[in-house]
Amino acid sequence: MTIRVQTEDFDAGAEINRMRLSRADIGAVAAFIGQVRDVNEGADVASMTLEHYPGMTEKALQNIIEQARQRWDIFDALIIHRIGKLHATDQIVLVLVSGAHRGEAFAACAFIMDYLKTEAPFWKKEQTSAGERWVEARATDDAARAHWNDE
Amino acid sequence: MIKVLYFARLKESLKYSIEDLHLPQGVNDISALKAHLASRGGAWEEMFAGPQLVRAAINHSVVADNTIINDGDEVAFFPPVTGG
Numbered sequence: 282m283t284i285r286v287q288t289e290d291f292d293a294g295a296e297i298n299r300m301r302l303s304r305a306d307i308g309a310v311a312a313f314i315g316q317v318r319d320v321n322e323g324a325d326v327a328s329m330t331l332e333h334y335p336g337m338t339e340k341a342l343q344n345i346i347e348q349a350r351q352r353w354d355i356f357d358a359l360i361i362h363r364i365g366k367l368h369a370t371d372q373i374v375l376v377l378v379s380g381a382h383r384g385e386a387f388a389a390c391a392f393i394m395d396y397l398k399t400e401a402p403f404w405k406k407e408q409t410s411a412g413e414r415w416v417e418a419r420a421t422d423d424a425a426r427a428h429w430n431d432e
Numbered sequence: 433m434i435k436v437l438y439f440a441r442l443k444e445s446l447k448y449s450i451e452d453l454h455l456p457q458g459v460n461d462i463s464a465l466k467a468h469l470a471s472r473g474g475a476w477e478e479m480f481a482g483p484q485l486v487r488a489a490i491n492h493s494v495v496a497d498n499t500i501i502n503d504g505d506e507v508a509f510f511p512p513v514t515g516g
Binding site (some may be wrong): 315331332333334336337340341362373374394397398399400401402403404405406415416417418 | 437439440441444489492493494508510511512513514515516
């Protein structure tokens with residue numbers, strides 16, 4: 282399990298290769314990259330600043346991976362989440378999951394993102410042409426997370 | 433004595449990121465602490481008695497508002513998270 286919270290950019294390809302080659306019984310690696318868009322809620326986004334709760338962030342991400350492990354038989358998981366000031370097309374988050382088969386890898390990857398969106402202590406502030414504003418949590422994120430309890 | 437941390441919109445409006453606080457008599461849980469902070473008036477009342485959701489964590493775990501606070505705890509207040 283790898284968890285990193287950092288300002289620096291990450292190399293998704295290099296991280297995928299590292300995980301992919303770490304053991305020979307891996308049949309599947311699922312990956313998700315979240316990146317900054319240049320528009321949100323009708324306004325042009327010039328930049329976005331990510332605040333976090335040092336001390337709780339790593340613990341929360343660890344907990345999310347543990348929850349995924351309890352549900353699916355996955356081999357390994359990685360979360361890299363950036364903080365600080367980012368611009369359009371900058372990468373924000375990388376989630377990788379390895380397993381024997383695609384079923385558990387895909388599911389765990391989606392699960393981890395849905396939980397991260399509702400549980401990980403990060404907060405985004407956008408700098409737009411209309412001024413600065415805090416991004417509001419979305420009802421769709423809560424719904425996505427709740428969906429996992431229906432299964 | 434407890435440590436209270438404020439994040440994001442709360443930190444900005446209250447102009448406080450961290451404070452050491454002595455829990456007054458009768459303030460035993462998160463609900464009561466929110467009410468106590470709201471009683472400071474102004475931005476505090478807006479944040480803690482207003483319509484916007486304020487989540488709480490104790491010692492790095494999110495908790496419900498009826499959770500008891502113990503001496504030495506680190507309590508954090510923040511808006512719903514928006515990472516990812």
